[in-house]
Amino acid sequence: MNNDQLIRITRYYRSLNRLKTIGLEKVFAHNLADAAGVSAAIVRKDFSQLGIHGQKRGGYEIYDLLSSLGTILGKGDPQNCIIIGCGRIGRALMHYNGFEPDGIRIVAGFDSDPLVYSDASHPVPIYPISRIDEVVEALEVTAGIITVPEQAAADSYERLVKAGVMGILNFSPITLKPQLQSDGVMPVIHNINIALELEQIFYELKFPKTDSKTAKS
Numbered sequence: 001m002n003n004d005q006l007i008r009i010t011r012y013y014r015s016l017n018r019l020k021t022i023g024l025e026k027v028f029a030h031n032l033a034d035a036a037g038v039s040a041a042i043v044r045k046d047f048s049q050l051g052i053h054g055q056k057r058g059g060y061e062i063y064d065l066l067s068s069l070g071t072i073l074g075k076g077d078p079q080n081c082i083i084i085g086c087g088r089i090g091r092a093l094m095h096y097n098g099f100e101p102d103g104i105r106i107v108a109g110f111d112s113d114p115l116v117y118s119d120a121s122h123p124v125p126i127y128p129i130s131r132i133d134e135v136v137e138a139l140e141v142t143a144g145i146i147t148v149p150e151q152a153a154a155d156s157y158e159r160l161v162k163a164g165v166m167g168i169l170n171f172s173p174i175t176l177k178p179q180l181q182s183d184g185v186m187p188v189i190h191n192i193n194i195a196l197e198l199e200q201i202f203y204e205l206k207f208p209k210t211d212s213k214t215a216k217s
C-alpha cells in the first residue's frame with residue numbers, strides 16, 4: 001500500500017468511527033469520499049484492491065468495514081501514549097478527548113518541574129521524568145509525544161527510546177532523527193512543525209499548483 005492510500009484508509013477509518021458513534025450502521029462510498037476529499041470511485045477502488053466488497057444493493061456495513069480496515073491498519077487494542085513535557089501544548093493534548101475513538105489513549109505525562117508533576121488536577125497522572133522506565137513498562141506504552149523546550153528534546157528522545165518507546169511524535173523545533181538500536185530496532189519519529197506547514201500553505205497560495213482538473217486548456 002502506498003503512502004497516499006494509507007492516509008486515505010486512515011481517514012475512512014476515522015470517519016467510520018464517527019458514523020458508528022452517531023448510530024449509523026451502513027455507509028456508501030460517497031459518504032467516505034467526502035470525508036477523505038476524494039471521489040467515490042477512488043474509495044471503491046481502494047476497497048476493491050484491499051479485497052473489501054460492498055453489498056449487492058450498494059453500501060457497506062460500518063461494523064464490517066471498521067473491522068477490515070482496523071485489521072489492515074494494525075489496530076487492535078487501544079495504543080497507549082505518553083506526553084513528555086506537560087506545559088501548554090502537552091496539557092492541551094492531554095485534555096483533548098477526541099483521540100479515544102481512534103484507538104489512541106493518553107495514559108500519563110512526564111515533566112521535570114515538581115510544581116507540574118505534584119499538581120493532581122490533570123486528566124492523567126503526571127510523573128517526574130525519572131520514573132519513565134517503570135511507568136512505560138507498567139502501562140505498555142507504544143508512543144511518546146515530545147512537548148518540551150528545544151534544549152530538552154534530545155534528552156527526552158533518549159529517555160523514551162531507553163524506556164522502550166519506539167514511536168515518537170516530536171513537537172519541539174529541532175528535527176529528531178532516529179538511530180538504529182543495538183537490538184536492530186529503528187525508532188519511528190515524526191517531527192511536527194506547524195510553522196513549516198503554514199509556510200507551505202503561504203507558498204501554495206502564492207504559487208497555486210495547476211493540475212489536469214483545474215488547469216484551463
Ligand SMILES: NC(=O)c1ccc[n+]([C@@H]2O[C@H](COP(=O)([O-])OP(=O)(O)OC[C@H]3O[C@@H](n4cnc5c(N)ncnc54)[C@H](O)[C@@H]3O)[C@@H](O)[C@H]2O)c1
Nearest residue numbers: 085086087088089111112113148149150152172192193194
Ligand atoms: N511543532 C510546532 O509547530 C510547535 C508549535 C508551538 C510550540 N512548539 C514547541 O513545543 C514545545 C512545547 O511548547 P509549550 O508552549 O507547551 O512549552 P511550555 O514551556 O509551556 O511547556 C514545556 C514543559 O516541558 C517541561 N520540561 C522542560 N524540560 C523538561 C525535561 N527535560 N523533561 C521533561 N519535561 C521538561 C517544562 O517543565 C514544561 O512544563 C516547545 O519546544 C515549543 O517550541 C512547537
